[in-house]
Amino acid sequence: MFRRIFRTPVLAGLLITMGACGDSPVDPGPVVPVQPVVQSVAEQGGALVVTWAAVAGADAYDVQRQLAVGAATFITIAADQTVTTYTDATAMVGSTYNYRVIAKNSAGSSTPSDPLPGALDLNETVLSGTITGPMTLDASETYIITGIVAIADGASLTIPAGTVLKGSTSVSPSAVMVRQGGKIFSNGTAANPVIFTSGAAVGQRARGDWGGVVINGRSVCNFPAGDCVGEGASGPYGGSVLDDDSGVMTYTRIEFAGFEVSFGNELNALTLNGVGSGTELHHIQTHYGSDDGFEWFGGTVDLKYAVATGISDDSFDYSTGWSGRGQFWIAQQDPDDADNGFEVDGNEDDFNAMPLTDPTIYNLTLVGKGLDGAGGTAGESKDGIRLRRGTGGDIFNAIVIGFGGAGVDVDNIESVGRYTIQNSIVSRNSKDLQSADDAGGAAFQDSLSLPAWNNVIGAGADPLLADAFNRDAPDLRPGTGSPALAGFATPPDDGFFDITVNYIGAVDPMDTAQWFEGWTTFVRN
Numbered sequence: 001m002f003r004r005i006f007r008t009p010v011l012a013g014l015l016i017t018m019g020a021c022g023d024s025p026v027d028p029g030p031v032v033p034v035q036p037v038v039q040s041v042a043e044q045g046g047a048l049v050v051t052w053a054a055v056a057g058a059d060a061y062d063v064q065r066q067l068a069v070g071a072a073t074f075i076t077i078a079a080d081q082t083v084t085t086y087t088d089a090t091a092m093v094g095s096t097y098n099y100r101v102i103a104k105n106s107a108g109s110s111t112p113s114d115p116l117p118g119a120l121d122l123n124e125t126v127l128s129g130t131i132t133g134p135m136t137l138d139a140s141e142t143y144i145i146t147g148i149v150a151i152a153d154g155a156s157l158t159i160p161a162g163t164v165l166k167g168s169t170s171v172s173p174s175a176v177m178v179r180q181g182g183k184i185f186s187n188g189t190a191a192n193p194v195i196f197t198s199g200a201a202v203g204q205r206a207r208g209d210w211g212g213v214v215i216n217g218r219s220v221c222n223f224p225a226g227d228c229v230g231e232g233a234s235g236p237y238g239g240s241v242l243d244d245d246s247g248v249m250t251y252t253r254i255e256f257a258g259f260e261v262s263f264g265n266e267l268n269a270l271t272l273n274g275v276g277s278g279t280e281l282h283h284i285q286t287h288y289g290s291d292d293g294f295e296w297f298g299g300t301v302d303l304k305y306a307v308a309t310g311i312s313d314d315s316f317d318y319s320t321g322w323s324g325r326g327q328f329w330i331a332q333q334d335p336d337d338a339d340n341g342f343e344v345d346g347n348e349d350d351f352n353a354m355p356l357t358d359p360t361i362y363n364l365t366l367v368g369k370g371l372d373g374a375g376g377t378a379g380e381s382k383d384g385i386r387l388r389r390g391t392g393g394d395i396f397n398a399i400v401i402g403f404g405g406a407g408v409d410v411d412n413i414e415s416v417g418r419y420t421i422q423n424s425i426v427s428r429n430s431k432d433l434q435s436a437d438d439a440g441g442a443a444f445q446d447s448l449s450l451p452a453w454n455n456v457i458g459a460g461a462d463p464l465l466a467d468a469f470n471r472d473a474p475d476l477r478p479g480t481g482s483p484a485l486a487g488f489a490t491p492p493d494d495g496f497f498d499i500t501v502n503y504i505g506a507v508d509p510m511d512t513a514q515w516f517e518g519w520t521t522f523v524r525n
Contacts (some may be wrong), residue, residue: 004271030105037114037117038100046124047087047089049085061104092120112178134155145167145174152179157185169209176212176213189250194254196255207310216273217241217279218237219242219252220239222320223320237273237297250281257291258313268292270287280390284303285520289311293311297319303329305327306328316383322359327497328515334380338369342384361395364397364399365465368381380480381485387411390416393420394419399484402429422489425457432458463504475514483504
């Protein structure tokens, strides 16, 4: 008897199964992205910034907006975005919007995200264009400086105490520029300072978010006639009106400013171009600026009670024939991003140009990155005071401590004999004195040590400041036994200087509260 056994189908199935196991999986191709999630709609620089989470497999996104009241339809305001944030610069103050996002790829589009509302503050007002007459702001509103706000010849801008002005981060550069003949009145008080700051959200602010404040006057400049033109397209300055009046700035903070228009062509936190002595400046802080904190190009304006903190370039920079007066100045540098405490020049093209840079300054405290120049990034926090290019001037009652370069550096033989630094303490820097000019080096070293100049220099002259390197709440009062409590110079009794000082440095060791407390800030973003 024969039994037929049909094995072929089984074998065929086995072969088919084996073949399937050996092949690569078939690529199903792109799949439609999942529904995205809008994370935030945040006000920033006079615009609304929509941020969403990335979706796996998405190649692009569409952003849609709906007017929350009066319109039920979503319209696409941005198509094919390849990043996960979008700035809606067309949002209007006083309107509330709903935003949603659609993720896309070649397979199709996702379901729209759940909408998220956003609105520009009803109390925010865009400040832009040229001011041609008198304008007074309202302290109950916040102003968004959008583009170049120019104060024209004959015009004025009055800013009441407590007003906040935010530089737009959507329009660059955004800055306030006072043209020759224009005036600014920033009338802050200790309790309610005027604040110029970044339009970015708190915690996201950074140096260079906006362009800062520029004032152009009709006082002196030692460039040839016609060559006194401000950086950053700020216009002409200079002349012969020594007492020119560009207004008043008191109890004012300028934060997260500075802007590089092009290489070597920068806006500072506060730029003073040919500003005259009729202008009143006192109690001003420049904070976390990307270029200089305070910069003078010529002029005769005075400055009293000034604070420069966290400036990435020079805290105080003056040149081009500035011959004003100063008293009670503080610089505290970021240990990881800073240049000089003072950078002082005559004229970069002609070291003998007239008028000389020749100010008179009393009572400074300049703080670098750490005792003996230690801490922070190598190469930063360079010199405390750098004098060069034929500058003159007289500095009294200065404390210079903690710089990674030299406490005082004098360059160029033309500078020697034109300046004095007297009744001052230069101590606990990486090196206290240096000169990059061999011809003037010996004369420089000798002059700083002249008995008549009454300076104390070196590690043994530590001013014993209470907490100078605290970046959140510095205490700059000299302690018991400090050499800052003796050997000081009394300023001239000319109506500008406080002649009651009996200490070296910018802060009275006997004060229960330091003069800069309350109206200044030390927040770093």
